[in-house]
Amino acid sequence: MRCAVLAACLLLASPLTPAEEVIHVAYSERPPYLITQPDGTPGGLTGAPATAAFHNAGIPVQWHKVPSNRQLMMVKDHASPSCAIGWFNTPQRRQYGKFTKAIYRDRTWVVLSNAAFAARNIGSLAELARQHDARVLVKDNYSYGNLDAFMTHWQPVKAISTASTLKMLQSVNTGMVDLMFVSEDEGHYIMQHHAAQHPNLRLLAFKDMPRGMERHIMCGTNVPDEVIARLNKAITFK
Known part of the structure; x- marks a missing residue:
């Protein structure tokens, strides 16, 4: 009984911070942007910097390889904190998502x-x-x-x-x-x-094509701002 009380007190004294919650990160196989590596993490032009950002920020993740529409559903669903890799930051998506700094920019x-x-x-x-x-x-x-x-x-x-x-x-x-x-x-x-x-x-290749856009990690609005800040600090793309 005393052990149970002590364990409960320790939990109350050291609650998990939002940044320590497991973030569900979705992506789909899309070379050269996203390519699943032997260890199960996403690599590629956007996958590698996203994986590195979560790792260097010390944020635990669970990877989900799912189609793009399913990724959007996960980001919009507040049942669990979720993000998706490599999305454009558009006004429509800002209505239901938060975006990190750019992790890559397309050439054209x-x-x-x-x-x-x-x-x-x-x-x-x-x-x-x-x-x-x-x-x-x-x-x-x-x-x-x-x-x-x-x-x-x-x-x-x-x-x-x-x-x-x-x-x-x-x-x-x-x-x-x-x-x-x-x-x-x-x-x-x-x-x-x-x-x-x-x-x-x-x-x-057309001579008047617009320049490519920046790609980001897009997260649901229930992902704490602290997580976004830590990811931004860990992102090295400039």
Whole structure:
């Protein structure tokens, strides 16, 4: 009995701080941004700095490899403190999430198209805006940065997908859609590692493409500000 009372007193004297709570961190396999390492942690352009930030900040985490829409549900759900890796900081997402400092910045956007569409020899967004019959594939609940406003003005035939990027490119390769926007990093990775299986893919660089956006760790509003502050202190990207 005395041991039980002593244990209870110790718990009251040394409560867990919010920063010591396990944070559930979600990501999906998306090379070169996110690649699961042999030890089960995410690596890659955004995965590695995020993993390092949680580790160096001394914040315990539980990794969850889930689709992007599930990541958003975890961040919005207040049942447990959750974060997701590599998301753009947009006004809409700030309504339900908190963001760390940037962990990476994309270089620019490129167009991944099939050979038939590439044969139109379009060299700029201004020319693309006149192609109203173009069929563009976009990821559900994704933001494409400054290209969001461009697509609203352009109003192409739009197809929405919940599949992974690697599955989406199959639709481009087979001609089900004409094109999709990807980052330069992702585009070069796809052409280097998957072009042999998808020979109709073409990578188009337009002269007036906007610069890529910064990527962040996005957390739910129930994640304490102390956790965000500790992550920001641990993030080394500038």
